[in-house]
Amino acid sequence: MKKAISVSLILVAISLIGFVLLQVNWVINIVQTQEQKIKFRVEQSAKEAADSLGSVSSVASLRLRGQGIPIPNNNFLFPYIKINQRFSQSEVNNIIYKALKNHEAEKYQIEYAITYGIGSDAIPELLTPNFATIAQQLATDSLLNLNTLIRSFPIAPETDDGNPIAQEFLNVFVPNLSGQAWRSLTWILVGSALLTLITISAFYLTVRTMLLQRKLSKIKSDFINNMTHEFKTPLATISLAVDALHNEKVQGNKEKSIYFSSIIKEENRRMNKHVETILQAALMEKQEFNLNKSKLHIHSIIEHLVDNFSLQLFDKEGEVVLHLNASNDLIEGDEVHITNLLNNLIDNAVKYSKPDVPPRIVITTTNSAKHLIIQIEDNGIGMSKESVKRIFEKFYRAHTGNLHNVKGFGLGMTYVKDIVDAHNGKIKVDSNYGKGSVFVVDLPVILN
Template identity: 35%
Template sequence: MKKKFIYILIGVITSALLGLVAIQLYWIDSAVALREDEFSRDVKSALFAVTSKLEKIEALNRVKIHQKSQQLFNQKAKLLYSMQQTTFDTSAYFEKDGVKYRVNEQHQQTANGKVYQKTVESVSDNGSEFQMSIGVQGGLPITNYSFEDSLLNYQQNEKLMMLDEMLKSIYQTSQYRPILERVNKQILDSLLKLELIHRDIKATFQYGVFDYDGNVLLVDSLSNINKIRQSNYYAQLFPNDILETPHFLSIYFPHQKGYLLKTMWLMLLTSVLLLIIIVLAFTYTIQTIFKQKKLSEVKNDFISNMTHELKTPISTISLACEALSDKDISANPSINSNYINMISQENKRLGLLVESVLKSAMWDKELKLKKETFNLHDVINQVTSNILIQVESKKGKISKNLAAKEYEITADKVHITNLIYNLLDNANKYSPTEPDIIISTENYKQGILVSVSDNGVGIKKENVNKIFEKFYRVPTGNVHNVKGFGLGLNYVKALVDKHGGEIQVVSEFGVGTTFKVYLPFKNNENN
């Protein structure tokens, strides 16, 4: 896949993703706006319902007052009518100077004429002790015998005065009163809660009553008076009052945004999860594309390196075969034996190359360890002496600093030997002139830390994390100064992991590289 096509594909997918994210965000914003509008309508509807109910409550009270005044008026009429009647019988008790008196007054119409009688008597626990009676009977007008201090007149006048006072109070009550007398705070609070809950609004609220000039008359919270006054949710109290100055009921929700988001959490969570899934899927797709591209480059590089590695022994074998086909050369036993030996060596080399490629696929899963306890310093000395000839051929040197006081480990000796050899071989191969290699050991944690440093070409930062990948080699174009398939460090990494150790690389491009390998004294893993 061409790089240009990959970038075009990434651009198209990115544009589509950004468009999808933009549409999703627009949809979320629209949904939130619709929820806010619905919330606003419900709150205003609740406020109008509250003001309407307050007005109905006051109207009902007026009806009750009217009914009460009608009853009182009827009582007064009956009382006035009774005062005009000619027949009555009334009595009263009073006490003076420790003596109890009873006054009885009677007025009735008989066949012999009108009779009026007034009796005053003192009473005690034993009964009547003193009695005085005044009576008139005959045809004289009854008014001539009535007195201003008549008990009947006194009692009836008292009733009339009381009824007049009650009627006057009722009349004053029916008139418009101050707004704080017309609005009961407890009733207002209950109505607001009831109407909001009826509309499924459970948010915390604060309310207040203000006059036309914005002066506060009744408020639920002193800390947010200005916010309550400036709230967009308000309604006029008693809107049918034509002559009265208008008053307004205002309500404020201190946590409105949070409440609305809370009511929409399922929708918002679903949208966010979808966005995250889409972004992760896009990221994974891009990573896969670049990974495939990198694998393609590694594959091409591997094929190029393998072709280069296989070409030399094949050419050597081909030349040796042509030489052996010459009768003059084949007639000389020593030359014939030399060419046959060359063919055998190159054939073994080809077999090793093919075997190393085939075995690389089984390192991670089928790498078997035969553990034994051995001296790691002896292994390092042996490998160093074997590779020293190659290093000295490039006028280089190997320095050893084996400072570990405990150097016996339990591991696979053959694989550890190969591990040390690969690190020293890489240090030599990637040091073009006069290699200066240093191998050192020290005790670290419960094991040994082996360090191999060189003064070679180094590794760029972008390639450091890739050198342990299978078949990966630092890109050098079509130049193959360093032989190999890119399997050595992958093999080293697999060995270190199998032994429960750690490997770290520190490199500076153009200066050199240091590999640090930690191997525990004992590894209890079953391998």
């Protein structure tokens, strides 16, 4: 299965990379095509506008007469009458806009100038406000030249014999050509980006799901192995004890019969506890557990639990130091679950102590504005950063090095986290490998 998942990930990754490269190539091509389309449309529009400006309208003739300029009977002298004498700026704008609209180019930014003559000797007659600025920039910036469409079209009215005479020119700039091409394709590019993002997200979710499935498969295998071991040991002990009880010598000895019976009872209790732990974890996962909340004094629960661990600590020459400084230790919670929560934390502090160092557990309580803060600090083996990150994961068990006497299903800390969450609290852990761990539980208190 591991090999199949690896091959699948490689194939999906290759497909994703290929798709992204195709999308990038498609975007580059479509932008370049759009640039060419803008150039063509603007050139056709400017040519049409130049032809329109080259013809003489009756409106222009009336204006010239109103200005006292004599109008000859033929068009031969019209080339010498400049465009700015025949048309106003607004009329030129309208003519150019109409030509742009005819070729679907009115949405592009166009700067123009009408000059008498062309080149360095050209005399400007009419021009847009930004034309001169762009012309100056083009003279010094070669990159700007590459990204600007520059075209000149003769404004050539015909004489009586039909020969055009070009003395004036329509000069057109389309600045930031690539930028305008990108903007004109906004929705197409946004759609492409969204499609790419969706594809990448789908790839991420697929990879994440596959890795999670592999992780769950490993966890399941570890759990089954661990559960088999946890049940096999008490079953083997019970089997031996039952065999011993069938022995005639043991049957004739009341003390030995009681001894082996107590072993059977104790191992049976252990198995029941394991079963209860597994069932409890299942209920937690389904959120089907019910909390029987009541008013609880945490200090009393802590003191009772410390007494329960006194024998274990005595065997290890350890101690528990209490700093119950909280002025308000009253919370609303489920007594059984809260007791189990604190019991698990203290039990871990005892179990994960160093074999050659007496355990020292410091339990401190304080208050914040609306919460009770319970801190449980130990001097045990501690945890790595990886273990700290995963400590609340179901079935996860931190590596304990040479410490082999620690057993369980890896459900204790998951249970602790679920109970804290169910009581609207918070829990965090800080640990240094080889130095010890600190668990901090934050629970809301009942305010007086």
